[in-house]
Amino acid sequence: MIVAGTATQTLAGELAAEAGRDLATVTTKRFPDGERYVRVEDDLETAIVVASTVSDEDHVELIQLQDAAREAGADRITTVIPYLGYARQDRAFDSGEAVSSRALARAISTGTDRVLTVTPHETAVCEYFDVPTTAIDGSQVLAGPLPELTDPVFLAPDEGATDLAVTVRDAYGGGETDFFRKTRQSGDEVSIEPSDASVADRDVVLVDDIIATGSTMAQSVDILTDREARRVFVTCVHPLLARNAYSKLVRAGVAAVYGTDSIERTVSDVSVAPVIADHLE
Ligand code: R5P
Numbered sequence: 001m002i003v004a005g006t007a008t009q010t011l012a013g014e015l016a017a018e019a020g021r022d023l024a025t026v027t028t029k030r031f032p033d034g035e036r037y038v039r040v041e042d043d044l045e046t047a048i049v050v051a052s053t054v055s056d057e058d059h060v061e062l063i064q065l066q067d068a069a070r071e072a073g074a075d076r077i078t079t080v081i082p083y084l085g086y087a088r089q090d091r092a093f094d095s096g097e098a099v100s101s102r103a104l105a106r107a108i109s110t111g112t113d114r115v116l117t118v119t120p121h122e123t124a125v126c127e128y129f130d131v132p133t134t135a136i137d138g139s140q141v142l143a144g145p146l147p148e149l150t151d152p153v154f155l156a157p158d159e160g161a162t163d164l165a166v167t168v169r170d171a172y173g174g175g176e177t178d179f180f181r182k183t184r185q186s187g188d189e190v191s192i193e194p195s196d197a198s199v200a201d202r203d204v205v206l207v208d209d210i211i212a213t214g215s216t217m218a219q220s221v222d223i224l225t226d227r228e229a230r231r232v233f234v235t236c237v238h239p240l241l242a243r244n245a246y247s248k249l250v251r252a253g254v255a256a257v258y259g260t261d262s263i264e265r266t267v268s269d270v271s272v273a274p275v276i277a278d279h280l281e
Contacts, residue, residue: 001044003020003069005051007058011082011261014273018059019280021048024072026065031123038064047074048280049112052083054263059085074249079112080119080272080276082138082262083238087121088127102128109210116279118169119164119209119237119274137259138237138272139164143171145269149203150230151175156181157192157208157220163176165207168202168235171206188213189205192220199229211259214245221252231255237272239265 001024004012016023025041037062045070051062062079069077089100105128108115115133120126126133139233143163152175162179171173178197184190204224211217213275217234224232232254239259246267249257261268 001042001047003040003044003047003049005049005061006067007054007059007264008050008052008082010264010268011052011273012273013263014118014172014271015048015050015276018273019048021280024046027066028061030269032236036061036064040067042072042083044069044072046076046280047068048080049087050080050082052262053081053085053104054083055085059107062109063111066108070111077112078116078280079108081108081115081117082260082272082276083240084117084120084125087125090122090125100127101125105129105133109237116276118260118276121209122127122209130191131201134279136272136275138208138262138275139167139207140171141167141260141270141272142235142237143173146172146205146233146235149205153164153197153199153202153204153208154178155197155204155216155220155224157216159209164209164237165205168205168207177207180223182216183214188215190215190219192216192223194223194227199224199227201228201230203231203233204229205233205235207259208236210240210241211236211245211249211256214241214248218248218252221249221254225253232268235259238262239267241265242268243279248266254266 075093086100104126118138154165156179181193235258
């Protein structure tokens with residue numbers, strides 16, 4: 001049975017339908033002091049716990065769901081983390097810093113036999129888990145919501161996203177690919193060094209793994225607009241869209257924003273359930 005986290009209900013439902021599994025009844029409530037109570041009400045033999053870890057609360061709930069699944073009888077647990085939070089702090093950038101992705105991976109590993117995650121920021125974070133862990137490529141579904149495009153360029157806003165742009169181009173069925181170079185100044189400030197891509201009168205699809213503050217995408221849209229791109233579409237696997245990220249993109253003049261349901265947002269136009277289902281045992 002599928003055991004769904006509070007923040008991942010839609011995707012868990014899609015996955016249940018896609019994989020032909022039942023959804024377990026999960027009760028959560030708050031104690032007066034704010035702590036969360038979690039109970040799985042069905043008897044389980046195996047469990048697929050599905051929970052993105054967007055917030056600290058999601059992390060705590062995930063660990064509780066794993067424990068509740070064991071208490072409900074599951075002798076094998078697969079943990080599906082469509083969006084793996086803290087993946088960007090994947091090393092100590094300064095002395096004394098927590099390697100947050102490693103710390104959380106170790107904690108999650110204690111409650112599961114296997115982990116599946118979708119397009120983590122760096123695939124190498126899978127090695128921090130103490131159980132077999134697979135990174136599934138979520139970018140393969142991103143071409144789905146795109147309209148018909150005119151002479152398209154699939155553009156990565158930094159070099160690290162080039163493979164994603166190529167995957168989306170291939171899934172769309174044609175077009176050029178290119179990439180910009182990005183330097184991050186602070187949490188929400190970046191500088192983009194554009195390539196000499198010729199985009200005038202062409203549709204451009206920007207592809208990244210995640211939109212967090214929206215600075216990377218908004219600056220890229222600005223550059224492309226200055227270069228007279230016909231329309232600029234923004235697509236990503238994980239539409240985190242923190243704070244005013246969405247309005248930044250609208251102000252920059254984006255034609256549309258598309259993301260997957262790894263994080264439930266209004267732009268979550270396409271589901272990663274089919275690609276996750278392919279990896280279930
Ligand atoms: C960074 O390397 C990632 O691939 C994204 O480009 C980045 O996290 C996006 O962040 P933001 O939306 O805050 O610019």
